[in-house]
Amino acid sequence: MSQGDGIAYARLCVADSGRKGTEVPLNFSLISENSKLEANGDGQPVDISASETRTFFCQLTISEQIEQESLDVSIWGSADGQDFGKKPLLKIPQQFYRGTTKMVLDVSLRTEVKFLRAKWELNRWGRVAPTPMFVAQLDLEEVPPMSKETPTRRAILAAKG
Numbered sequence: 429m430s431q432g433d434g435i436a437y438a439r440l441c442v443a444d445s446g447r448k449g450t451e452v453p454l455n456f457s458l459i460s461e462n463s464k465l466e467a468n469g470d471g472q473p474v475d476i477s478a479s480e481t482r483t484f485f486c487q488l489t490i491s492e493q494i495e496q497e498s499l500d501v502s503i504w505g506s507a508d509g510q511d512f513g514k515k516p517l518l519k520i521p522q523q524f525y526r527g528t529t530k531m532v533l534d535v536s537l538r539t540e541v542k543f544l545r546a547k548w549e550l551n552r553w554g555r556v557a558p559t560p561m562f563v564a565q566l567d568l569e570e571v572p573p574m575s576k577e578t579p580t581r582r583a584i585l586a587a588k589g
Contacts, residue, residue, distance in 0.1 A: 453570035454479050458503065458546035461565045462491070465499070471546040471566075473509040482536040483571040488520050488529045492563035496554035499523045499562045503533055505541035512545060523562075532571070544568070 458471045476482070488501055501523070502516035518533045535541045550560035 453481075453572045454484075455567070455569045457565060457567050458544060459488075459501070459548070459564055459566035462563055463565060465548055465550060465562045465564055466559050468549045469547070473506060473512075473543040473545045475509070475542060476535075476544055477542045479570055481571055481573050482538075482541075483532065483534045484568040485571055486518065486520070486531045486533050487567045487569075488523070488564065489567070490523055490526050490528075490562055490564045492561070493524075493526060494558070494561055497524070497550065497552045497560040497562070499564065500549040500551075501564075501566060502547050503566075504545050504547055505535060505538060506543040506545070507540045509543040512543075516547065517541070517544075533568070 454476065456474050458474060459465075476484075486503065490499065493499075499522070501520045503518040503520075504512040505517045506512045517535060517538070518531060520529055520531060523529060533544075535544075546566050548564075550562065552558070552560040
């Protein structure tokens with residue numbers, strides 16, 4: 429991702445296939461790979477205005493953690509990259525252990541949203557209370573548009589009838 433004025437811009441690549449000018453879905457990280465999270469925080473805003481479908485497959489991966497702690501991750505939207513409002517667009521279920529959680533974020537009906545960013549909150553409990561620590565990443569991949577040649581179930585049933 430390139431950056432300017434504190435805002436990350438997801439790169440939109442041109443496919444190297446037989447169809448010239450075909451755009452590849454956006455792929456970007458709201459929490460970069462191997463990020464060590466030890467305090468509550470916010471990620472950098474990412475410009476999604478180049479997205480064709482405005483629908484994203486989100487994958488939160490936790491590769492390290494310590495005991496008796498939790499991680500809450502949410503995705504926030506903004507029209508200007510500055511004001512992200514009071515409510516998240518998506519809350520990923522609270523995490524306690526290593527692993528991967530997958531969800532879909534659809535902002536196709538929220539046309540005002542031009543930027544996304546992640547927010548995380550850490551919690552630690554128990555008798556020993558060192559600083560909470562997770563090593564995590566949050567990747568988003570744009571869901572490509574359905575091809576017009578792809579028959580829907582309704583079209584298949586209509587053709588049979």
